[in-house]
Each structure stands twice: as C-alpha cells, then as structure tokens.
Amino acid sequence: MNPVNVILLSPADNVAVANGRIEQGTELPGGGTAADAIESGHKVAIKSIAAGEAVVKYGQAIGRATQDIAAGHHVHSHNLAFEAGTRLPAVPPSEAEHATKADQGRTFMGYRRADGRAGTRNFVGIIASVNCSATVCHAIADEANKRLLPNYPNIDGFVPIVHGQGCGMSATGDGMMVLHRTLAGYARHPNFGGMLMVGLGCEVNQLTLYGQKGVAAGKRHFNIQDAGGSRKSVEKAMGVLAEIAEEVGAYTREPIPLSEIVVGLQCGGSDGMSGITANPALGAAVDILAEVGGIGILSETTEIYGAEHLLAYRAASPEIAEKLDGHIKWWEAHVAKHGASIDNNPSPGNKRGGLTTILEKSLGAVAKGGKSPLNGVFGYAEKVSGHGLVFMDTPGYDPVSATGQVAGGANVIVFTTGRGSCFGSHPTPSIKVATNSTMYHAMEEDMDVNCGVIASGEKSIGEMGREIFELIVETASGRKTKSELFGYGDNEFVPWHLGATL
Amino acid sequence: MNPVNVILLSPADNVAVANGRIEQGTELPGGGTAADAIESGHKVAIKSIAAGEAVVKYGQAIGRATQDIAAGHHVHSHNLAFEAGTRLPAVPPSEAEHATKADQGRTFMGYRRADGRAGTRNFVGIIASVNCSATVCHAIADEANKRLLPNYPNIDGFVPIVHGQGCGMSATGDGMMVLHRTLAGYARHPNFGGMLMVGLGCEVNQLTLYGQKGVAAGKRHFNIQDAGGSRKSVEKAMGVLAEIAEEVGAYTREPIPLSEIVVGLQCGGSDGMSGITANPALGAAVDILAEVGGIGILSETTEIYGAEHLLAYRAASPEIAEKLDGHIKWWEAHVAKHGASIDNNPSPGNKRGGLTTILEKSLGAVAKGGKSPLNGVFGYAEKVSGHGLVFMDTPGYDPVSATGQVAGGANVIVFTTGRGSCFGSHPTPSIKVATNSTMYHAMEEDMDVNCGVIASGEKSIGEMGREIFELIVETASGRKTKSELFGYGDNEFVPWHLGATL
Ligand SMILES: [Ca+2]
Ligand SMILES: [Ca+2]
Ligand SMILES: [Ca+2]
Ligand SMILES: [Ca+2]
Ligand SMILES: [Ca+2]
Incomplete structure (x- = not known):
C-alpha cells in the first residue's frame, strides 16, 4: 500500500502534515493541491488562512498567520508565529472519537479488591522501605516464586518493589513526602492482592509510617534487624507469605x-x-x-x-x-x-x-x-x-x-x-x-x-x-x-x- | 569474662569512656578511682584537667575544660564546651597501630589487570547506561551465569550493574558529570576482568561517552535499539560474552x-x-x-x-x-x-x-x-x-x-x-x-x-x-x-x- 501524502490530525485543522516529501501539485484533503513542494513532517495549508488568523493543528491554535496564506502553501516560520504570553484565538473543540452504545454496557475481567477498586493483575508485592532491604526483598520474591507460586495458579507472581532511596534524607522534606506517597500508593495498589513490606530497621523511612488504614488486605511489615538478619528474614517472610498467598490465591477474575x-x-x-x-x-x-x-x-x-x-x-x-x-x-x-x-x-x-x-x-x-x-x-x-x-x-x-x-x-x-x-x-x-x-x-x-x-x-x-x-x-x-x-x-x-x- | 569498666580510646587521651554504668570508687586506667558514678558511654577524667585545657578523646581535642576537673570526675556539658570557630589547642599526634617488619614483605593473592591495578575478585560486569536497559542487563547476567559460567571456574560471576538514572537529566550538569564518573569507574574497576555496557539507544547518557581509553580490556558496548529489542540483545550479548569469558577466565590469582x-x-x-x-x-x-x-x-x-x-x-x-x-x-x-x-x-x-x-x-x-x-x-x-x-x-x-x-x-x-x-x-x-x-x-x-x-x-x-x-x-x-x-x-x-x- 502506498503511504498517504498528508495526515490530517483533527477535522478542525486548517493545516495537514506531509507524510514523506510531497511534490507541487499533490492532491490535498479538501480538494486543493500543493502549491509548494513540502518536506516530510512539515505543514501545508488546506484552507486559506488570513493574516492574524489562527493556524490550527491537533484542533488547537498553534500560533497566528503572519501573512495571508493561500491553501496549498507551506506553513512554517516564514508565515506562522507565536509570541509566548499572548492569547491565542479560541478554537471550537474538535470532534473526539466516540464510544458506541455497545461500549457503554461492556465489562472487562478484573479483580475486585476489598477497598472497592479494580485490579487487572493479581500479584503479591514485596516492598522495600529502603535500599538496604532491596536484596532481601528480591530473595524473598525468588523464594516465594519457587516455593509458593506453583500452588496458587490464580497468583501472577511475587514481585520485588525495590529502589535506591529511604535513608540519608531529611525526614521532613519534599523528598521524603514524595517517597512515602509513592510507596503507600504501591502498597494499596489494586493489582496487588496482598503485599509484604520489609525494612532494615534503622532507616529514616520507617515502616511504622505505613499504617493499615485504606491499605489492601493482607499487608504485613517487618524489619530485617528484628528478624535476626537476611536469611532469617527470608524464612520469616515465607511464613507470612504462606498466609497471604491463601488470601490472594482466592481472588478470581470477574466482570x-x-x-x-x-x-x-x-x-x-x-x-x-x-x-x-x-x-x-x-x-x-x-x-x-x-x-x-x-x-x-x-x-x-x-x-x-x-x-x-x-x-x-x-x-x-x-x-x-x-x-x-x-x-x-x-x-x-x-x-x-x-x-x-x-x-x-x-x-x-x-x-x-x-x-x-x-x-x-x-x-x-x-x-x-x-x-x-x-x-x-x-x-x-x-x-x-x-x-x-x-x-x-x-x-x-x-x-x-x-x-x-x-x-x-x-x-x-x-x-x-x-x-x-x-x-x-x-x-x-x-x-x-x-x-x-x-x-x-x-x-x-x-x-x-x-x-x-x-x-x-x-x-x-x-x-x-x-x-x-x-x-x-x-x-x-x-x-x-x-x-x-x-x-x-x-x-x-x-x-x-x-x-x-x- | 567481665566487661572492662572503662575504655581508653587513645593513649594520649585524658578522658576514658564508661563501658556500662560504673560506680563511685571504680578503678580507672592510670591508677585513680571514679569520684562520681558515671553512666554508660559518658566520659570520666583519668588525669586532672585545668580550666582552659583541652579535653582529649580519640587523641584529639574535643573542647576545653570550662573549670578545673580533677581525675575521676564526670566530664560532660557542665565542665566541657566547644565553641564552633574557635581554635582548639593542638594535641601531639598519638601513637598509631604499627605494621610489623614481616608485614612489609607480605602479599595477597589477587588479579593483576592490564592497566597495572590489582583486583580482589574476577567478575564480568554487565553495566546499564540508563534505567531503560536495566532489565536487559539482568537478563544477560542471568543467561550468562547459566550458559557460560559453568565453563569458567576462574570467573566469579556475571553481575548486572543497574540503576535508576541515565535520562531525563541535563546533559551538562553536575548530575550527569557524577553519573558518568561513577559508571566509568565501574567500567574500569580492577575487580572486573571484563565488562559489557548496554544502553537503550536514545538516552542522554550515551554509550559513546565511554571510550576505550584507560578502560579494562574486553570492554564492549551496544544499544538495545540497534540490536532489535530485548531478546535479541540477550542473544547478541551471549556472543560478545563468550569472547569476553575466554579473556576473563584466563586470569588467575597471583601474589x-x-x-x-x-x-x-x-x-x-x-x-x-x-x-x-x-x-x-x-x-x-x-x-x-x-x-x-x-x-x-x-x-x-x-x-x-x-x-x-x-x-x-x-x-x-x-x-x-x-x-x-x-x-x-x-x-x-x-x-x-x-x-x-x-x-x-x-x-x-x-x-x-x-x-x-x-x-x-x-x-x-x-x-x-x-x-x-x-x-x-x-x-x-x-x-x-x-x-x-x-x-x-x-x-x-x-x-x-x-x-x-x-x-x-x-x-x-x-x-x-x-x-x-x-x-x-x-x-x-x-x-x-x-x-x-x-x-x-x-x-x-x-x-x-x-x-x-x-x-x-x-x-x-x-x-x-x-x-x-x-x-x-x-x-x-x-x-x-x-x-x-x-x-x-x-x-x-x-x-x-x-x-x-x-
Ligand atoms: Ca554512619
Ligand atoms: Ca553511612
Ligand atoms: Ca534482580
Ligand atoms: Ca516523551
Ligand atoms: Ca517520557
């Protein structure tokens, strides 16, 4: 199939975009022809645009014509400008793609969680509070995928959520606020049927900051320093995850x-x-x-x-x-x-x-x-x-x-x-x-x-x-x-x- | 064994540190006894210190006595102060631990690299330029550890060096300078017998910034976008790593x-x-x-x-x-x-x-x-x-x-x-x-x-x-x-x- 000559991005547009170089005389949407040769990616007027009028692409004004532009002509820096801070002419909203009537009643097959939200996957998250617990979280996920996952066909996997932050940071600044919000968001994410959060113990980003309130069922917490080290943490996690897996494995997809x-x-x-x-x-x-x-x-x-x-x-x-x-x-x-x-x-x-x-x-x-x-x-x-x-x-x-x-x-x-x-x-x-x-x-x-x-x-x-x-x-x-x-x-x-x- | 009562951190010190609470009358180094009960971690004078004289701990002046302190007395905020910006009395350097004559001729068993430096391990690094190539670097390391490592007993392993940075950053600022220096330092680290650097292709931190100059032999580079995607990158890497493994596997420990x-x-x-x-x-x-x-x-x-x-x-x-x-x-x-x-x-x-x-x-x-x-x-x-x-x-x-x-x-x-x-x-x-x-x-x-x-x-x-x-x-x-x-x-x-x- 030959490529189309130009692409019209929105029905409201008065310019189209050349799809590959087009020659003078090429037919344009709306019936005109190109008056200039136009390079790939460049704009061509498909209607005449008066000086001062908005040039419209994506159904939005991208600037004003600095001179009259006849249909078929190249539109670029020589005849189009936008001065930051000036108000552009409003363009009536262009037609969006529509849902059909049938779409309105449709469903997908997802997981309904305790907080009412819908999941599209059924993972168990192993979330690190700090970089210092990242390797233990990986080891826990690996071990759980080996030992537990085969028994729970409805669980998509045990996945480590690890990162480079969590300590060596101000306890009260923007950085900590954003990290906390991010981890809390993952902890309650509907694609996690359950999760386990593992800390080191002495980090700034303490696990106690992550309460049970509004968080997905099955949430558990512990620190490596309380568990007696890395290997014992993996063993402890296996016990907790065996319980969590029972809960998470019971979820099935529903409309x-x-x-x-x-x-x-x-x-x-x-x-x-x-x-x-x-x-x-x-x-x-x-x-x-x-x-x-x-x-x-x-x-x-x-x-x-x-x-x-x-x-x-x-x-x-x-x-x-x-x-x-x-x-x-x-x-x-x-x-x-x-x-x-x-x-x-x-x-x-x-x-x-x-x-x-x-x-x-x-x-x-x-x-x-x-x-x-x-x-x-x-x-x-x-x-x-x-x-x-x-x-x-x-x-x-x-x-x-x-x-x-x-x-x-x-x-x-x-x-x-x-x-x-x-x-x-x-x-x-x-x-x-x-x-x-x-x-x-x-x-x-x-x-x-x-x-x-x-x-x-x-x-x-x-x-x-x-x-x-x-x-x-x-x-x-x-x-x-x-x-x-x-x-x-x-x-x-x-x-x-x-x-x-x- | 009973714990010692106090710990003297340096022979030059005029205070010692209580190791657990000590009672009045406890014997101190130098022959005196405690005149006060001293709480764990707190300091006790083991010599008399005149007002204005330096209090010395770690062989260093940590402040001046604000009053005369007799041997055996508690030294803390009530009789010791340091005003930031004031010059403390110089303390003659205290005795360091010494190497023996025999130590001078000793060697360890390490790896001598092409650039003359000494390694203590013989790894192959799989280094990501950007977060976007991290998962491919992990997959390459996993596959190489499975397919290649068993044939090379002298190689300690193929290890992924991955991170969260490499794009979405100014190409010229401190952040990029520090990242570049860090990755270049790993790329030439003597504990890597060889390394492979993998990029995505369109990142700010381009692989072309990492020249061969002064870098460990066996260095290789490629981008996922040039290799045709993730799986093909792993396959391509196996070919490169087979060559690198021959070089790296030939290293042996030497004095x-x-x-x-x-x-x-x-x-x-x-x-x-x-x-x-x-x-x-x-x-x-x-x-x-x-x-x-x-x-x-x-x-x-x-x-x-x-x-x-x-x-x-x-x-x-x-x-x-x-x-x-x-x-x-x-x-x-x-x-x-x-x-x-x-x-x-x-x-x-x-x-x-x-x-x-x-x-x-x-x-x-x-x-x-x-x-x-x-x-x-x-x-x-x-x-x-x-x-x-x-x-x-x-x-x-x-x-x-x-x-x-x-x-x-x-x-x-x-x-x-x-x-x-x-x-x-x-x-x-x-x-x-x-x-x-x-x-x-x-x-x-x-x-x-x-x-x-x-x-x-x-x-x-x-x-x-x-x-x-x-x-x-x-x-x-x-x-x-x-x-x-x-x-x-x-x-x-x-x-x-x-x-x-x-
Ligand atoms: Ca420290
Ligand atoms: Ca530190
Ligand atoms: Ca991993
Ligand atoms: Ca973008
Ligand atoms: Ca983006």
Whole structure:
C-alpha cells in the first residue's frame, strides 16, 4: 500500500502534515493541491488562512498567520508565529472519537479488591522501605516464586518493589513526602492482592509510617534487624507469605465495568512521528475510554510545557486550570534552582523536521490525552479519582513518570515510542505502541501495536484508536503484554528523587 | 569474662569512656578511682584537667575544660564546651597501630589487570547506561551465569550493574558529570576482568561517552535499539560474552603486595558503641594498612561534618586541607539550597548517651580512618591514588557512599554497624563489623567480625585492628564475606543523584 501524502490530525485543522516529501501539485484533503513542494513532517495549508488568523493543528491554535496564506502553501516560520504570553484565538473543540452504545454496557475481567477498586493483575508485592532491604526483598520474591507460586495458579507472581532511596534524607522534606506517597500508593495498589513490606530497621523511612488504614488486605511489615538478619528474614517472610498467598490465591477474575480502567499515558524515545501517528491514536483511545467513564492520566509536565494553557482551556473548572498552572510555576522555580532549564523551544532539528512553535511541539505530547475535557489535576503519586482525562504532575523521564502513575492507581499503561523503548512495570502491564513501521518490525518482540499503519494509509487515527482501546480492555482482562512476556518490571520502580542525599 | 569498666580510646587521651554504668570508687586506667558514678558511654577524667585545657578523646581535642576537673570526675556539658570557630589547642599526634617488619614483605593473592591495578575478585560486569536497559542487563547476567559460567571456574560471576538514572537529566550538569564518573569507574574497576555496557539507544547518557581509553580490556558496548529489542540483545550479548569469558577466565590469582589493597571505610546503622569499639578498631587496621602502603578511603562528609578541621590538622599538605575545606563549603551551600541541614549538633539522645560536643560525635565516625596523616582528598567517584589515608567526598547514605568508593577503585570495603546493616556490593566484597556482641549474635549470618569483644575486655582495640587487617588480606585473596554468601550486590549500585529529574 502506498503511504498517504498528508495526515490530517483533527477535522478542525486548517493545516495537514506531509507524510514523506510531497511534490507541487499533490492532491490535498479538501480538494486543493500543493502549491509548494513540502518536506516530510512539515505543514501545508488546506484552507486559506488570513493574516492574524489562527493556524490550527491537533484542533488547537498553534500560533497566528503572519501573512495571508493561500491553501496549498507551506506553513512554517516564514508565515506562522507565536509570541509566548499572548492569547491565542479560541478554537471550537474538535470532534473526539466516540464510544458506541455497545461500549457503554461492556465489562472487562478484573479483580475486585476489598477497598472497592479494580485490579487487572493479581500479584503479591514485596516492598522495600529502603535500599538496604532491596536484596532481601528480591530473595524473598525468588523464594516465594519457587516455593509458593506453583500452588496458587490464580497468583501472577511475587514481585520485588525495590529502589535506591529511604535513608540519608531529611525526614521532613519534599523528598521524603514524595517517597512515602509513592510507596503507600504501591502498597494499596489494586493489582496487588496482598503485599509484604520489609525494612532494615534503622532507616529514616520507617515502616511504622505505613499504617493499615485504606491499605489492601493482607499487608504485613517487618524489619530485617528484628528478624535476626537476611536469611532469617527470608524464612520469616515465607511464613507470612504462606498466609497471604491463601488470601490472594482466592481472588478470581470477574466482570467489572470499563469505567474502572485507569490508564497511565506515557511516551518515551519520541520521534518525528510520535505526535502524528501513535500519540493521536492513543488520544482517540482515551476519548473512547473517557466516554465509558474510565480515566486516562496524562503526565510528563516537562514535555507538555509550553502548551499548558491550551490544556488549561479544556479544564472542566477554573480550579483545575489553576492547579495545573501551580505545577508549571513550581517547575520553573525547581529547574532554575538546579541551574537547569526545561528545553521548551523547538530545536534546530525540530524546526528542520517541520515543528514551528513550542505549542506545536508540546501538543504532540498532549495528543496522547485525546480531546475530552481535563477533569482533574493531581500531584506526583497522588491517588487519582474521577473519570475522563486527568493530569498528574511528573517529570518526563519514563520510569519516574510511570512510577508516579502506578502509585496513583493506573491499572494499565500505554506507552508510545518512536525510537523503541522497552519499558515494562510491576504490578501494572504496559502496552507498547510504535509510531513507525520500521521500528515496529525491527523490535516486534517488544512492541504490542504498530501505528506506522497510519502513515502507510492502511488505518486511520480513529481506527488505531479503537484497536488500542480494545487492546487496553484485553490487557486489563489478563492478556499479557510483550514486556510481561520478556520479564520486565523488577528494575523499573524509580520514585522521583527530590531533595538532597545526606 | 567481665566487661572492662572503662575504655581508653587513645593513649594520649585524658578522658576514658564508661563501658556500662560504673560506680563511685571504680578503678580507672592510670591508677585513680571514679569520684562520681558515671553512666554508660559518658566520659570520666583519668588525669586532672585545668580550666582552659583541652579535653582529649580519640587523641584529639574535643573542647576545653570550662573549670578545673580533677581525675575521676564526670566530664560532660557542665565542665566541657566547644565553641564552633574557635581554635582548639593542638594535641601531639598519638601513637598509631604499627605494621610489623614481616608485614612489609607480605602479599595477597589477587588479579593483576592490564592497566597495572590489582583486583580482589574476577567478575564480568554487565553495566546499564540508563534505567531503560536495566532489565536487559539482568537478563544477560542471568543467561550468562547459566550458559557460560559453568565453563569458567576462574570467573566469579556475571553481575548486572543497574540503576535508576541515565535520562531525563541535563546533559551538562553536575548530575550527569557524577553519573558518568561513577559508571566509568565501574567500567574500569580492577575487580572486573571484563565488562559489557548496554544502553537503550536514545538516552542522554550515551554509550559513546565511554571510550576505550584507560578502560579494562574486553570492554564492549551496544544499544538495545540497534540490536532489535530485548531478546535479541540477550542473544547478541551471549556472543560478545563468550569472547569476553575466554579473556576473563584466563586470569588467575597471583601474589600482589599488600600496598595494592584499597579499602573503602563505611559505617551505617551506628549506635553508641560505633565510635568506641568498631570504628577505632577499623582505624587501627587502617594504620597498619597505611604503613604497608595500602589505601584507606574515609568518606561520608555529612557524618564527619564538625570535625573536619581536626582531620585537616592531619593533612599532609596545606593543599589537601584546603581541598577538604572546599568540599565542606560545597555541602553547606548544597543543603541550604535544598532547605535541609546537616544534623551536626549532638541530639538530646546523643547527650544522654554521653556525647558532649559536635567534634566528639563526628570523631567517632573519623575514628575509622585511624591516626595516620591525610594524604589526599578526592571528589565523589574520582579514581583514588597515593597511599595511606585519603578522603573521598560522599553523602553518608551507605549505598551511595560505597558506590562512590568502589567507582574510585576500592577493592575491599569494611563496614561497621551497630544496629545491623547487611550491605554488600558488586564487584567489591564488603566485610561487616559489629560494634556490639548482642547484635553480632542476633545477626551472625550477616556479620563477619565482632568488636563487641572490646567492650567485654576479651580483646583490645589494637588486637581487633590486627584481626580486621588480617581479614582484609584474606578477603582480598578470595575468602568470601557473609554478604557475598547471601548474594548481596545486584541492588546496591546507587550513584549519587544530583540535579533535577526532567
Ligand atoms: Ca516523551
Ligand atoms: Ca517520557
Ligand atoms: Ca534482580
Ligand atoms: Ca554512619
Ligand atoms: Ca553511612
């Protein structure tokens, strides 16, 4: 099949994106033809745009025309500009992908937990309070998988949740607050049927900070120093886990409404196609999920930076918009304090690739969130609630961002990648979506979905959105992702590190 | 055996420390008797000390008498003070533990590497550039240990060196500089006979930053994205490792002078006995090691804070003292920037335990370094050189501190602990030294040495120093530590995290 010449990202757009270099005279959507040759990834006007009028891509204004642009002409820095701080013309919300009537009554096969939440996996977590108990947690998980797992076909596994933090830190600062919230979020995660938390004993992050309140049934705690050392800790854990396994092994999958699916949206190893194929397709899936009452968590604050006001336009209330703005301001101060910067302007490479303004660049990341209203804003690792699209403040770095989303309750992750990231996590399965067919075929054992078929014209963004949505439902019901089949997840718990290591 | 009544930490001292509560009339070293009842851990004058004269403990002035103190009396806040910033009277250096004539010609059985350095183990490292390749590095190590290791009896194992960093960070800041130095230090570590470095491909911390120059033979690099994904990376690695194993398997132990032993000094989970038993005993071992030309690396800047000028008095040159002072000033600015503080004053608990001044508290940590001159100061993960006692700037947090020392070339670690830390690392063996017999007996499977016998009077500090020294030599020659026997080391590589996660 020949690739399509141009991709129209939203019906409201007045520009389309060249999919490979197109020659003068190439037919465009809406009936016109290209007046210029247009390089791959660059924009072409599909309607005439008057000077001062908004240039619309992703159904959003990405800047204003600085001169009259006739249909068929190249749109880039010579005729499009955006001045930070100026207010862009509002664009009426464009059509989202819709759930069908049949979708409304649908269920997935999940695990109903004591706290009412729904799990998509039935793991037992072995959680370390501090790096000093990490090796013992691994040894406990290994031993339990050998000794206990064979007797409990309904348990997906005993998984170590270990990390580099937990001591040598201020007991009262941001760093400790974020670590505590993250570990507490994992401890009560619905994909854990039960868990055991193991400390050393003398660390800053004491196990006594993790009460039973609101935490999944079967939670247990102990310190290596109280158990008499490493080997005795493994033996002690086997006794506790034998009881926990009885509880966890009794869970079976049951029909649960799709509204209880909570999807963490990730992108990593982006390429020029991320914002054109995989991200909008994932956005279409999120629009369907939002209509059936599920939650999609958009994150990666450093990657949406510069387009946050366009996201704020979609906020369901002024409070939500203000909360988002508060996180942006926090980041500006945070990176300044560290002498770093959020790389927010299109780089020379981005410009050569056809990205004209910072809005356009960040909207490629925001596209994962689809077109529905923004219904909530949460801090890192905070428990998410509500339905539809929400935002969680996280860094863009994949394992740290995903860890925050999982702590917040994500029971499925969908991760788009152009270069080929192989991320997988415990206890939440991660669906990998390729932005292009070349990488998909080169790394097929790691990729679950190929959105390169959008560029080849085989599938539309909407069709791929539906496919991703169906794969989310199947994955939630137990279908294993490629990263689960390989065995990812023991090394990707990376809580956000804030504050000084002492 | 009955415990000794008081412990004299250095022959130059004019105070001794009560080992358990002693009653009035108890005999003291030097022939006097206790004029007061003295609580455990508190100080008693063993000579009369005039007002204004230095109170000497660890052979160092810890403050001045604020009134005349007669021999036999309790020395604490009521008659001892130190005002920060004031210059203390110089105390003549006290007698160190000595190497014997026979020690001078001794060797250990180690591995001589191509760059001339000496290894104490013969591992193959599988090093991740970024968290995104951590799981593949683990899978490679597991597969190599299964498929290759049985054919190479001289190889100690294939070990994954993985971490949470490598991307989502500024390419030019302190954070990246420190990570690069740390990974480069592991890549050329003499305990690795060979290594393979695996990246994802699109990370900030590119493998191309790690050249062949000065790096151990057998070094190889590749990216998962170039290899076609996770499983294919494991297969590719098996091919590379088959070649590396041929090289590494050919190394055998040979006699190497003791001067090539480089010991990282650690303490974690300290208790009231740390500064009285295990740390001075380790210091005695370091004094012997220094006399035979080996290196002892003292670190944990946050834990020696407040006593740094006493360490500076021992500096072999003014430049060394200035370099130490530079690190202290950096820390003061660093913690202030993060709204944290170095907890430098004796806490109410410390005071109840008998610690009067900040100097005294920090000198308990410095005691690990013994009494020889300070011959060098190094930045975190910098390659150490020279001989005798050197200092490396690290946080106090054990895994982060030890990671810096190993990157700097430590081929043995000695770790003192009162509460019972179980630390172990790859590729450097870690000897665990208990400060008290109760913990030693409770956690005997994790502890290599019991310094509680100093408090019981069974052994002197000097005798235990000799025992630790001999165990360092045996461990360097291949004797396995308790943490190696349990399997520590896959989770304790924790490079210092500096800068903002983006
Ligand atoms: Ca991204
Ligand atoms: Ca990302
Ligand atoms: Ca592991
Ligand atoms: Ca310590
Ligand atoms: Ca320490």
